[in-house]
Amino acid sequence: MSQLLEVTDLRKEYPLQSGMLSAVMGARRVVHAVNGVSFALEEGGSLGLAGESGCGKTTTAKLILRLLRPSGGSIRFAGRDVAGLEGLDLLAYRRQVQFVFQNPYEALNPRFTILRSLLEPLIIHDIGRSLTERVERVAMALDRVHLTPVETFFPKYPHQLSGGQLQRVVIARALLVDPLLLVADEPVSMLDVSIRAGVLNLMRDLSRERKLTTIYISHDLALIRYMCSVAAVMYLGTICEIGPTAEVIEHPRHPYTQALVSAVPDPDPAQPRRPVEIADTVPTPFQLPVGCPFADRCPQVMEVCRRVRPALLPEAAGVHVACHLYPAGTREAH
Amino acid sequence: MPLLEIENLTVQYHTLHGAVQAVRGVTLSIERGRALGLVGESGCGKTTLARALINVLARNAAITGGAVRFDGVDLLQLSGGALNDYRWRRIGLVPQAAMDSLDPVYRVGDQLVETMRLRGGLTPAQARERAARLFALVGLEPTRLRLYPHELSGGMKQRVVIAMALALQPKLVIADEPVTALDVIVQHQVLRTMRELQETLSLSLLLITHDISVVADLCDDVAVMYAGRIVETGSVREVFAAPQHPYTMGLRNAFPSLRASSARLVPIEGYPPDLASPPNGCAFAPRCPFAVQRCWGDDPVLMPTGGGRLAACHRAMEADVLRIQAPQAFARLEATGSQAVEGGAPGGGIP
Numbered sequence: 001m002s003q004l005l006e007v008t009d010l011r012k013e014y015p016l017q018s019g020m021l022s023a024v025m026g027a028r029r030v031v032h033a034v035n036g037v038s039f040a041l042e043e044g045g046s047l048g049l050a051g052e053s054g055c056g057k058t059t060t061a062k063l064i065l066r067l068l069r070p071s072g073g074s075i076r077f078a079g080r081d082v083a084g085l086e087g088l089d090l091l092a093y094r095r096q097v098q099f100v101f102q103n104p105y106e107a108l109n110p111r112f113t114i115l116r117s118l119l120e121p122l123i124i125h126d127i128g129r130s131l132t133e134r135v136e137r138v139a140m141a142l143d144r145v146h147l148t149p150v151e152t153f154f155p156k157y158p159h160q161l162s163g164g165q166l167q168r169v170v171i172a173r174a175l176l177v178d179p180l181l182l183v184a185d186e187p188v189s190m191l192d193v194s195i196r197a198g199v200l201n202l203m204r205d206l207s208r209e210r211k212l213t214t215i216y217i218s219h220d221l222a223l224i225r226y227m228c229s230v231a232a233v234m235y236l237g238t239i240c241e242i243g244p245t246a247e248v249i250e251h252p253r254h255p256y257t258q259a260l261v262s263a264v265p266d267p268d269p270a271q272p273r274r275p276v277e278i279a280d281t282v283p284t285p286f287q288l289p290v291g292c293p294f295a296d297r298c299p300q301v302m303e304v305c306r307r308v309r310p311a312l313l314p315e316a317a318g319v320h321v322a323c324h325l326y327p328a329g330t331r332e333a334h
Numbered sequence: 335m336p337l338l339e340i341e342n343l344t345v346q347y348h349t350l351h352g353a354v355q356a357v358r359g360v361t362l363s364i365e366r367g368r369a370l371g372l373v374g375e376s377g378c379g380k381t382t383l384a385r386a387l388i389n390v391l392a393r394n395a396a397i398t399g400g401a402v403r404f405d406g407v408d409l410l411q412l413s414g415g416a417l418n419d420y421r422w423r424r425i426g427l428v429p430q431a432a433m434d435s436l437d438p439v440y441r442v443g444d445q446l447v448e449t450m451r452l453r454g455g456l457t458p459a460q461a462r463e464r465a466a467r468l469f470a471l472v473g474l475e476p477t478r479l480r481l482y483p484h485e486l487s488g489g490m491k492q493r494v495v496i497a498m499a500l501a502l503q504p505k506l507v508i509a510d511e512p513v514t515a516l517d518v519i520v521q522h523q524v525l526r527t528m529r530e531l532q533e534t535l536s537l538s539l540l541l542i543t544h545d546i547s548v549v550a551d552l553c554d555d556v557a558v559m560y561a562g563r564i565v566e567t568g569s570v571r572e573v574f575a576a577p578q579h580p581y582t583m584g585l586r587n588a589f590p591s592l593r594a595s596s597a598r599l600v601p602i603e604g605y606p607p608d609l610a611s612p613p614n615g616c617a618f619a620p621r622c623p624f625a626v627q628r629c630w631g632d633d634p635v636l637m638p639t640g641g642g643r644l645a646a647c648h649r650a651m652e653a654d655v656l657r658i659q660a661p662q663a664f665a666r667l668e669a670t671g672s673q674a675v676e677g678g679a680p681g682g683g684i685p
Contacts, residue, residue: 052517192375197588198601226590263522264592265547
């Protein structure tokens, strides 16, 4: 299968506001929110981006959606670099990539009815010839996310719906314009536990039906395991490990992935746990170490880690890992 | 005698739309030295219940009935001054989003010392000395006492707040979502600290959370709350291994698991009832695949089911059979999709 999305050495830097901090520190400083992220995603594939808050996973998503302009690197979508798109080209690109964000309560205009909110993307992208046709499309979209009977939802305002229903409306809106890629950033973390499974199942079914390519951003590895065939673990703006989800979670190679996987509480109290302990202080992304960004917290740190930044290289079983514990010589030929 | 006994507690909120019954007759006890996890989704009344225990409810809320006995003394009968003696000294509270409740313009050590001086009557020197010991206890270097909240990470602030709750050596600590805003690694470390403290200080702990994995990780006992009621209690091991209430059964299949393969999740269809007008029968009946005629008219009470466990379900005696049918039964409700209607008509519940 062909690659739908190829991200190469993607970067996003934010200059720190000049103020007290830079006056004290002197030099110009930047935050490296995304610091050289590369991955490829094939058509119909699903990628999970995992990591702690501040690791750059949401910024990566916003760069792919082109809600932000990259500071460096390329984003090839269907063979075309979209990193520098502007104007009508950008509008056309945005029809092909849609998103579902974390907070459904803030994702819809509170003064628009559900119908009006859902007509909006059709108007913006000039889909459908008449109002009747557009309303029909909206009705079909609501039906697909199981908000039925659809007519009862048309005149409702966001405050009249529950969180789970709102997130279904947001999903319907994203799919209305027939996108090729759907990016979902923590799509259920604001929802109640008993509602989450329904929304996850819906997203899984819809993306399978429509052979949609998906990216899920979540701190929850269990969610990524459920939704994604490929998992990438991010740390301080870079991917430290990426590979088939089951392989990454069951045989984590990078010490950070090992710590992350072992820290997830298991709902089964009978499960024995062998946690990997690491320090709970995360270095800030404006004082990036020269070597491996994880070196200061790594329980297996070596001398080389503090000097040389490890590259993301193929290891085994389709997993790529950025760690000196897996030197190139011992890896699979590729 | 249990350390804390809650008996038939009811709490109401007065709103513009009438009274909302947030806690509807909760009976629950916490044994000495044990950790009880209170789980439920948002709006089920778990935070209201916790705040009612030491009467720090919102202004429009009132306790309308029941008793809360701590070491045999009914806290609800105590007046302001006498109740104050229980707050902090005997019952410590780690409120929700506690780490944001630290005052940004004071050093964290000073805030800790102030609490001990005002509430515990310690001298400044005593308080400072104890603050250092408390910091060490919760895994913070005592040098950090001099820092301001913005200089600490989320995990560290949470540790400060836990230290504050422990400052006057309470016997019971109530912790409301103590690790919810924290990243998974930090969450794990804070939970581990709490477990160690609970064991070394032989504290009783009431942990309130929506996350059943946190309860599995930290608690001895669990109480599952739904629509203002406790629907099931027992030891964590037993309740999670063999739930007796359909709601608990449903929750077990509604979470993705990190370790298991990707068997399809089964949601609990529908939404919790509006507690401004609670249903006559079982509050879970509209979402329950096992509801029978009786469930719609007759609200089940929490009854012993053997082995120290309790469940509020008319069909609790059939739990072993229902548990096996649960995944398919909840999945059938998902397939009908009846939940999507706001305040939906009772779906395929009545056989």
